[in-house]
Amino acid sequence: MKNKIPYSLLIFRGLCAPVMIYLAFKFGYAASSILICLLYAGLLSDIADGIIARHLKIATPQLRRLDSQVDLLFWIGVGISAYLLNPELIQKQSLPFYILFITEGLCYVISIIRFKKETCCHAWISKLWGLSLLAAFTAIIGFGSTYFWYNFAIVIGILSHLDRILITLIIPEWTHDIPSTYHAILLRQGKSFKKYKLFN
Numbered sequence: 557m558k559n560k561i562p563y564s565l566l567i568f569r570g571l572c573a574p575v576m577i578y579l580a581f582k583f584g585y586a587a588s589s590i591l592i593c594l595l596y597a598g599l600l601s602d603i604a605d606g607i608i609a610r611h612l613k614i615a616t617p618q619l620r621r622l623d624s625q626v627d628l629l630f631w632i633g634v635g636i637s638a639y640l641l642n643p644e645l646i647q648k649q650s651l652p653f654y655i656l657f658i659t660e661g662l663c664y665v666i667s668i669i670r671f672k673k674e675t676c677c678h679a680w681i682s683k684l685w686g687l688s689l690l691a692a693f694t695a696i697i698g699f700g701s702t703y704f705w706y707n708f709a710i711v712i713g714i715l716s717h718l719d720r721i722l723i724t725l726i727i728p729e730w731t732h733d734i735p736s737t738y739h740a741i742l743l744r745q746g747k748s749f750k751k752y753k754l755f756n
Contacts, residue, residue, distance in 0.1 A: 569627075570626045570629055576637040577633055595693055602623075620732040621674065631689060642696065655714060659714055680736055684716070685709065685715075
């Protein structure tokens with residue numbers, strides 16, 4: 557039963573996306589409190605599933621790849637929900653979003669061309685990006701505001717994507733849970749590095 561916990565958390569996070577979109581579309585800002593709760597619950601499930609999987613020693617490539625795809629689904633759901641609540645607010649700052657979208661796509665294209673698999677780095681800066689997204693969407697969904705946190709999340713997101721692209725170009729063969737470009741260089745040189753259960 558313990559081994560099913562990470563998968564249960566993945567399923568929960570995946571289901572959060574369509575539920576949030578429905579609530580935003582149906583009830584608008586009247587559902588903002590519930591949307592915020594689902595946003596935080598989804599992020600906490602993302603943190604917990606990796607830690608639990610590593611603790612149980614079941615953090616297989618399949619599970620980590622699934623985790624990456626569910627993460628993408630979850631944040632797309634959050635983003636659509638935020639847009640449904642206040643499209644004008646996001647449209648005013650659409651250019652940075654398009655840059656972010658393009659760099660995200662490049663991460664997948666480069667990885668698929670090189671390894672026939674999607675990227676699955678779970679890098680440290682990607683975790684920082686998740687926290688910045690949490691702050692940005694809290695501001696948008698909870699307070700109808702973008703300002704600092706939206707721009708901060710965009711910058712961190714682009715840096716995160718560049719880090720993933722470099723990792724994908726540097727590593728000699730596909731693998732998962734690579735903390736940074738520096739660690740990818742170590743792998744390229746045939747050197748090992750320590751991993752931490754809380755992060756990788």
